[in-house]
Amino acid sequence: MEKIWLKSYKNNVPHEVVLDDKTIVDLFEATCKAYPDNRAVTCHGETLSFSEVHERVSKIARGLADLGVRHGDRIALVLPNSIQYPLCVFATHLLGAIVVNINPLYTASEMEYVIANSEPKVVIILDMFSEKLNGFHNKYGIEHIIVTRIADPYTFLKKTIINLVLRYISKVNPKLQYQAKSFVDLYHNPNKLEESPLVNNNDIAFIQYTGATTGHPKGAKLLHRNIVANIYQIYAVIGAQVADLDKQVVISALPLYHIFSLTANLFTFFFKGSENVMIPNAKDLKDLVKTMNKTPFTIFNSLDTLYNKLLEYKPFTSVTHKYYRYGICGGMPTRQSVADAWFKHTGMYPTNCYGLTETSPAVSMSYFDDTFNGSVGYPLPSTEINIIDPKTGHSLGIGEKGIIQIRGPQLMSGYWRNEEQTRKAISEDGWFNTGDMGYIDTNGHLFISGRETEMIIVSGFNVYPAEVELVIDELPEIAEVAVVGYKDEETGEVPHAYIVFHEGMSLEKEQIIKHCRKELARYKIPRSINFVSELPKTLVGKIDKKAIVAKYLATADKQSGDRHD
Template identity: 30%
Template sequence: MSETTDATGHGWTIPGLVRDAARRFGAREAIVDGATRLTYAQLEARVGELARGLIASGVQPGDRVCVWAPNTHHWVLATLAAHSAGAALVPLNTRFLGAEALDVLDRTGSRVLFAPDSFLGRDPVALLRAAEGAGGVGRGPVGGLPDLELIVRIPLEGALGEAASAHPGEIGWEQLLERAAQVPAAEGAARAAAVAPDDVCDILFTSGTTGRPKGAMSSHRQTLDVAAAWAERGEVGAADRYLVISPFFHSFGYKAGFVVCFLHGAAVVPALTFDVDAALSTIERERITIVPGPPTIFQTLLAHPRRDDHDLGSLRLAVTGSAMVPVALVERMRDELSFDAVLTAYGLTEAVVATMCRTDDSPETISRTAGCPTAGFELRIADVEGRELPAGEDGEVLLRGPNVMLGYLDDPEATARAVDPDGWFHTGDVGHVDAHGYLTITDRLKDMFTVGGFNVYPAEVENVLARLDGVVAGAVVGVPDERLGEVGAAYLIMEPGHALSEQDVIAVCRERLANYKVPRQVTFVRELPRNAAGKVLKHELRALAQ
């Protein structure tokens, strides 16, 4: 049994995964990105070449390499090459502004930054250089970042042309590949082989919906363990073709995305951005079998007027989460989008994949739960005093196991607050388990609001709203009220041709919810503010309501 097929996960590293996948699946397609199609054998060769380019550029074991780019084959190659050179990956959110990127690069001491020449009409490196604090003293390509020595430009839109390498310490993608000739292949292979399973593999920053993002560190073994658990529940095999819509900088697109594929020889088909017409065309053309993503992705596909013009018969598996998933949506995904299996899952940056449904679970189980523990996690529901609660009672979700993060980067105090002395990670999520050990997430502790002394969990109200005819998506937040302290405010997206009034919505809620849970105001919107993982940014909605 090879090191990447050992069911225990011991001995696993990302460089080992690349070697093993090339050996097992050499001629199969690994990545399909527009005109770029790479087999597993070609993937190994490209990664090795790029890794030698990084070694020639001075990257040492334990360094940090940052990738600030959208979903393309370059992201995958840069990440695997960084690991093969012995470095830890620091993914950057493509929605970050210059100051946010500067902060992460500074805190991680990243030596190398991969960034596109342009994405969606903006030059990320120009944003970085224009950020407040970027004018400090530094020998490298960006003042104020003394550790950053090299920027590698990914050729994405071609907006900068030859000017991409005009700045000192800034080179193009092809120039990095040319540097590989300076390092013997044996030296590159030795560097990759020296990576150990418990070395830091990556530093993923929390979504930052509230407060300053924290860098959660994971090892190579943990990264592969959680990917293997996801693949096992999803029954992933070499015949699968996986459309990765979730951004690679998020664990859903990275660890539960292309790493899952490489474990079993499936093909990765990255989506640069989510465009419903492009997604439907790609599913048909590439015979896509797996499409994970937040519920809004599938709601949008179902609502598209030309959906039936495309052959979606290849679809096999959908995995969703990050928000409430109504039974009706699960049933429509199976009946109208032709998915054989629709699964829900629960995870966090600090734990990646903690629970997941199984392919034989009922639509009701898939809708009302996020599955049962996986990847070696123990699950516990606790009250405010830390006492374990019985099945059916709401409390904070605690997780313990070998795949809880190593800790927060340079923040032992935050790590100690998150992981108690007994090893339980306090998620900040509210939920309960049923008699079978399946987890239902009720809400985030921070999203709960209190109406006249009664606690309201928005997910319960959102579940009622999702059943209203014509509702595509909705969100509920608590807003200030002079008499009750807080009341609920609902935001709804409607399908074209459907209309509801505020009074209609409130009337239905009064029929199905206790009075204190009924929203006092309803606003119809064209879209909801979301982060890159698809989670609604409720702090922005609360700001709108005030």
């Protein structure tokens, strides 16, 4: 496909980025040297400067090396946003080892699968999740388990108070069936790493597991050069709009073990000398708003559902946006209603972006001063986009909907220990099949229509749930909506909508159908509607359509009274 989006680039945004052989370690060392006194990481009011981060990372790396960690070994991190998280990431990379991010909210069986697949030599885990390892602590090549408490890096008094509260009030007192090592011993290691092993930009930096829609998650092998290239691509866009990237204060509420937050929050701003303020639990809106009120934050990256929850949380109205400059919104499509409400409250639209685990993650991004138009912006420099017909595989033209394919330096090298899935996902000429449906408009904007697997086929016509959801979401009473398909004897499939209202608001089903009739072809209109109190979410806050199907569609045959033909 012709790169028509280049015509819409701002004048100072390059069409291509200049790549080099640098690694994450190179960027880390250069940043700590360039900004030694800048505030680097803050959590619960405790702050480390870049020089202090460098010192602690060196000590942790030495401690891990003393445990036998070598180049190419895997270290699993089961940590929320905390001071410990970036320290452990950089210490792992200093040794040439590989970070395996594991969602702490995983069940024991989910965690076991990832550990069995990646076979880490060391697991570093927060104490409140450590019991989950009991059933397999001595399997899959695990040699050492290091347990940390959230307050381990804090001053003695604050650490003592927080640990007492967690133990005796929150009842965090895990009963372990294994002998664990303490993170404190690493953190206060008297010795530093004397010499870092040679790390190559073709080395694996992360095994980042995808959120599986079917079966088990797959581990994307993200090389140092993939991550560094994506950072350069993001800098090419935001650097053209923000001159003082070393003076930003970023509230990191989205979990850093997720690839969007890892790159958009931590790496992008850490490597420019800016401060990351860690929020261990974004669901704790009280703590998040309290931190916002205390912090002169300039950046708040989020996703649609968290923006929406904050807007509906009354104490959020007290937060000043005096210093706020922008927020990148990713992970899921941003609804027009949420974008408009955020603009009304803050004076800034969310900066939409699109990415995937397999692309490190960023693929496209809008500009900070763009008016929200529902797109995910323009493809990043050095990124190629192709749209193909899902049935024939033939390339499509501008404005035609199909499967999005991506090629660029941010693309993973493949899936960990899964050559079959790698061959299915990446063509011989380097095109990655995203499984997402979308199109490019005449201005070069990329629009996402939904997942290929979510597409509903009604009498041979394609219905994209995202399109129907956007129409329904235009109604101001709607807080959340999810459209899914279920089988129908006459048409093969029909769309069905699940709707959550804003507090104190409601509509009749016929009012919603009437609105849809104005905007949608007949076959796209939901055949039936259910009003629910909440929609199931994934562990990172996205609407979980797989869970919706499992929870609600079993009763679809009982909903015939709600049909709107």
